[in-house]
Amino acid sequence: MYKAFLVKYAEIGLKGKNRFIFENALRDNIRRRLTRLQSGFAVSKEQGRIFVECPEEYDYDEAVETLQKVFGVSGISPVVAIEDITWENIEEKVGDYVEAAYADKAFTFKVEAKRADKSYPVKSPEMCSRLGAYLLKRFPEMKVDVHKPKVYITVEIRNQGYVSSITIPGPGGMPVGTSGKAMLLLSGGIDSPVAGWMIAKRGVVMEATYFHAPPYTSERAKQKVIDLAKIMAEYTGTIKLNVVNFTDIQMYIYETCPHNELTIIMRRYMMRIAQHFAKESGCMALATGESIGQVASQTMQSLAATDAVCDMPVFRPLIAFDKQDIVTIAEKINTYETSILPYEDCCTIFVAKHPVTKPEIEIIEKSETLLAERIDELVQTALDTVEVITCKAEK
């Protein structure tokens, strides 16, 4: 039934002179995603929204689902096409559309009509009033409200006529690629994919770094992280994933430093390494899934201790989220099922029974001096042996 979509965006409308950059990015992102679905979608930029013409045969649900994953889209209106644009036919077909789309016609409405083709005999304001009158006559239960209508019925005349009235909510946010790049510390858990998704939603391109510790973590744990990155990529676009072998560093810290400081010192080295890759590929910030007080390494003191080794901003979008709220998003974006697969990650092995919860930076720094002999060489090896995996969306 629907031959096209009107894609609406909200925040982009606010961006003064840069507006075209955002609009172009959104158009290109939509085009890229839909083309991956199938060829034949025509995506064009219009005043204040994006118009998607669909191929003859396409899967409506799949197309909507795809558009709902494009950040920057605030609403998606499926559109019915009217081939014969003689005025009488337009009236009748708009009426038929309302007939089919709304079982209960007791609602207030307003018609918004436009003619792209200025030679069309009926002018826009006249189209609105004449269509309004036609609908009122055909469906007496309907009522006009030009200020706060329940339903906007949008009609456009181009080479064909187009009518729409339903708006399916989009994900909101900003088009990916319009806000720079950030490096996500991606573990196999529930939180970090959600954090990455949230940052990407603000238009940020994501890269990711994962730390694995063979033989203490398995190949399946690594595969799980790759799978998570691929699910994220359905929203964020392709993610470059750095897989860092952390075993030797972890073991060296374990051997050398006080056991209750193991996790916090490990976290500091992870941040350092992630920051190295971040700088190398032009990221402007790090991103983590931390939330205040969730575990020992996420107390305010611990966060300060990990921040202290970074000289770029660390984004923690989940900082004030409860676990359940994070889970709700993870379920919505479909990472939850993968996140809860039971493979041990490198943070949980060798963890102390009573890790420090209020680390003092001076003390941690002093403990780290014990590592002086070999740590630089081990970090260098970790950097040199990084495995880079390109994680593309699979659908």
Add this chain to the structure above:
Amino acid sequence: MGIYLDNAASTCLYPEAEEKMAKAALLDYGNPSSMHHMGVVAEQYVKEATKTIADILKVSAKEIIFTSGGTESNNMALIGAALANTRAGKHIITTNFEHPSVYNPLLFLEEFGFRISFLEVDEQGHISLEQLKNTICEDTILVSVMYVNNELGATADVTEIAKTIHGINPNILFHVDAIQGFGKYRIHPKKEGIDLLSVSGHKIHGPKGVGFLYIRDKCKVRPIIHGGGHQNNMRSGTLNVPGIAGIGAAASKMYRNLDENRKHMYEIKMYFITELLKIEDVTINAVNYDKERKIVTREAIEATAPHVVSASFADVRSEVLLHALEGKEIYVSAGSACSSNHPAISGTLKAIGVDEALLESTLRFSFIPETTIEEIDKTLQALKELLPMLRKFTRK
């Protein structure tokens, strides 16, 4: 391609099986139920495989039912026999270290009013015949034991068990899960008093997705898969001709060289265990040996299956050691210590009384006749390198 010592999990396909399977799938792909020539040709593969297997077991061809593998064979044997014999009773006996494909169908039956008794096993994984005798009741209809335990290589004396059962009540059915035993032992159900016997294809160098169940003639079993009435109405579904051809060819080869195969694997096992015991803090499970002096006899080894070694390495987590060996391209399996709240299944290792501290420190090494002493030496060498390193980093 590394050293694969996880042959109790799955084995490589024998080329003889591959050849038959390819021919059945690519050339003679007719449906064996079809009336025309292509159907007749396809049926020949099934007949040939059936005969091969029946000859090995010394049973008749009509007593072999092909299934989708070991799990289905066990399900069919237990659920099918239980359903067909409810008039005689609703009591079933098994052991407390069975494979989940036996244990879970029995739990399923429990939901439908069957009573399940679980016999304890000793350090060698043997049940007590006395306990078995005492557990058999008026309404016992079925006893199920495994020929070779998949995690330990412990073996059951099926002849004695059958004698005990049938001495009390000849109508009680005796099911043997021989998924790890077939291809390693000569099994003759008629002579040994076995009524039902489960076998899987991919444990004997056949393909995955095929197995069979021997059902003694006149033994009452209800089918669990219903449809077009294939295999005398016992197991509906178009016959998996390539799979069946594959399991037949693999079984044939396994038994052609059985004696040499067994001898070779016992030598490997003897050597491996002797050397393992020289490493600090290693214990061997299910083998009866002198734990003080760490001496094992050939006789004790031969009381267990030729292809499985279960060893515990104190102070190392099995998963970590497994992945560390994997790093050296040596593939083994973790002796699972899965515990359940059900008192009967406390895990195979627990069942034979493995020390609590070693439950999560146990690995299983499993061989095929092609396993070489060099591979074992390399594995021992890897263990000697890895163990001190991994033990240094135990949890504080």
